[in-house]
Amino acid sequence: MSDFLRRLTLLGLIPRRPQWEGAAAVARPSAGRAPTGKTSAAALLEQLQARGFATNLRAVQRDLVYLDKLFPELEHDGQRAGGRGWWWRADTQVQQLPALDPAMALSFVMARELLDPLLPPPLAQRLVPYYAAAERVLADAGAPGWTAWRERVRVIPEGQPLCPAPIEPAVMGVVQTALLEGWRFRGRYQPRERDLAEYVFNPLGLVFRARVVYLVATLWDYPDPRHFALHRFTQADLLDVAATPPPGFDFDAYLASGTFDYVTADGAPQRVELRMSEAAAAHLEETPLSADQCITAEPQSPGWLRVSATLRETEQLVWWLRGFADQVEILAPPALRARLIADARGLAERYGLS
Amino acid sequence: MSDFLRRLTLLGLIPRRPQWEGAAAVARPSAGRAPTGKTSAAALLEQLQARGFATNLRAVQRDLVYLDKLFPELEHDGQRAGGRGWWWRADTQVQQLPALDPAMALSFVMARELLDPLLPPPLAQRLVPYYAAAERVLADAGAPGWTAWRERVRVIPEGQPLCPAPIEPAVMGVVQTALLEGWRFRGRYQPRERDLAEYVFNPLGLVFRARVVYLVATLWDYPDPRHFALHRFTQADLLDVAATPPPGFDFDAYLASGTFDYVTADGAPQRVELRMSEAAAAHLEETPLSADQCITAEPQSPGWLRVSATLRETEQLVWWLRGFADQVEILAPPALRARLIADARGLAERYGLS
C-alpha cells in the first residue's frame, strides 16, 4: 500500500491528549485497559496491520520520527519499557479532509452561538478546536476590507440565559468513559441536602435537561436507578468492574416515569385547540406546532385565530403557552384548560387582584 | 519541503462540492470570481507556492493523479482548456487530524440533539458529515455487547418543539456567499401579505431568532435596512456588484432599535427582585440568573424565597417569568411588576374569572 496513505492513517490513529490530563500526568494504573491519551509504536503497528497495511515495526518507528519533524504538535515521552508514548498536544488545531468550506464554517459558528448557553462547559470546551478552525476559514474567505463575519451575524437566544453549572472536567471524562465503555466508577457526590459521600456508581445513562446534566445510575448492587447532577460530583475514578444494567431496565420508560417531569399526564398525543391573537399566532405559520396544524379565523372576534394541532401534553407545552399570557386561550383538552385557569386564579391572588 | 506534507496540504486545498450543486452543474458564469466547488491544478500550484512549497505544475498534476487513485471520493471532470477541475464528492466522509476521540464525538452527538430543533435545515445539513464521523467513533469505542451509545443519552428539550421553516438550500448558499464575500444578489421574495416580487439585495447581516433566519439588507440603493425571512425567498442569484453597507450602519444598533423585539424598554441591566416558591427557585442554585444572584429566605412566608439579580429586561425574561405562573411574584423593578399584573388581569378576563 502507498506510503502516503499509511502515514496519513498513522496520524489519524494517534490520539489527542485529553484536556483534563496534564502533559506529564500518568493515567490511572488500571489493570486491563490501556492508558488513554497516548499510543505506542507497537499498538500503532497492530492497528495499521488490522487496516490492511503490510508493514513492520521499524517502518512505524521511522514514520513517527519523520512525522514528528513535520508536526510540532506531535509529542512523545522518553524511552520507556512499554514503548514510547505518542500523542497530539491537547490544543492541536484540527485539520480536516476535505477542508472546512465557508458554508460549513458558518454552520459551526452559528452552532456555537446556539449551543454555548445550552451545553455544559466541559462538553462545549471540546468543540473549541472546531470553532477555531471555522473562524480561520471565515477569516480567510472574507473579502479584504469587508468587516469581520462575526459582525454580520446575530443570534437572539430563545430562553432566558442562565449561568451553566460548573462540571469538573475530569468528572465528565470519567463518567463518559464509564458509560461509553461500560465500567463502574467510584465517585464523591454532594447531595443537595445531605453530606458529601462516596458511592460506587453503576452508570446507565445521561440526561440533559435545562442546562444540567444528570447521570442515571444504580449504586453498588441496589436495583433502583436514581439520578445525580454531574456538577455535584467532586471526584470520580474508574473501576475495573464492568457495569451491568439492572434486568429489564428501559431508559425511556424510566424517563417517562416522571422523574424529570418530562411528560405530565400520559404521553399520548392529543388534539390541542387554542384561541390566539393574530400577533401571537403569526410565527406559527412559519414554524408550525405540528405537521397537522390547522389555523382558521375566529368568526366572532376579529384579530383572533383558532389554532389546532396534535401534541403531547408536556411541561414544555405548558411553559410555552404561559409565555403568551392573555394572548392565548386554551379551549381543549379540558385538563390543559383547567390547568391554565388554575394558573390565572393563582396569579390574580398573588397580585391581590381578586 | 516534504513530500508527505505537500500532498496533505494539497488535499486540504481541494474544495468539497457544495451539496446544492449538481455534479455536472456548471457554476454561474460570473466574470470576476472563480467558480466555487472545484479547483484546477494551476490554482493549487499557486496556493501551494504561497504556503512555501517549492514545487511546479507537473508535480501537482502528478500528485493529483496519485491521490485520485488513493481516494475514490476525489473527482475531476474531463480535460478542459481552463484546466481540469478537481473536487471532493459532496458526500465525502470527513477525516480529521487529530482524529475525533470519543470525548469529542460525544460532544458532537449531544450538540446534534440540542441543535436539530434550533438550526435551520440547510445549515444543520452541513454538519451531518461530522455527526456521521462522531457516530462512527462512538460505534468503535463501545464495549462489545454493550447497548448502543444513543440508547444511553437523552436530551429533554427546553422549548416547545416547532417545525422549522423550510429554507431553499441554494438560497442559503447564495445569501451566505453574498454576505461572506461582500456581493449583492438578485432574489425573488414572497412578502407575507403581498405578491411575489424581485429585488436587488444589498446584504448587511443575518439574524437567527425563534428558529427563523432573517436577512438584514437594503434594497437597490435605498438607505433603510429591512429584514427578510430566508424561507420566503424562492430564488437567489449572485450579482457581480459589491455590497456596500449604508454609511454609519451599526448592526447592533439596528437590532436594539426594537425591530426584533429583542430588548423592551432600554438595554441597561437593572436589579430584579423576585419572590419565588422553593420548588421554582430550586434550579437557580445550580444555574444562577447572573453572577451576582442572591437567594435569601422570606421570613414571613415559609416555602418561599427572595431572589435578586442584575438583569436586562428582555422579552426572554418576561417569557421566562410567565412560565412559572403563580410560583413567582415580581417585586421590582416596578415596570416589570406592572407588566405581569397586566398579564394576570388579562388572563382572569380571558377565562371569565373577574
Add this chain to the structure above:
DNA sequence: CACAGGCGCGTCACTAAGTGACGCATAAGT
C-alpha cells in the same frame, strides 16, 4: 542489584519512487 526482555535507533546495501526537462496531444476560445 543484576538480569532479561522490549523497544528505539543507527547503519548498511538495495530498491522503489519522485524529479526535472522535454515534447506531443488535446480541448476551448478567437
Add this chain to the structure above:
DNA sequence: ACTTATGCGTCACTTAGTGACGCGCCTGTG
C-alpha cells in the same frame, strides 16, 4: 483553422524508503 494553456508520456537522474541486523537503553522482576 489557429492559438494558447493544460494534461500527460517518457527519459535519465536523484532522492528517499526498505529490510535486516545489532547495539544499547530503559523498566520491571527475581
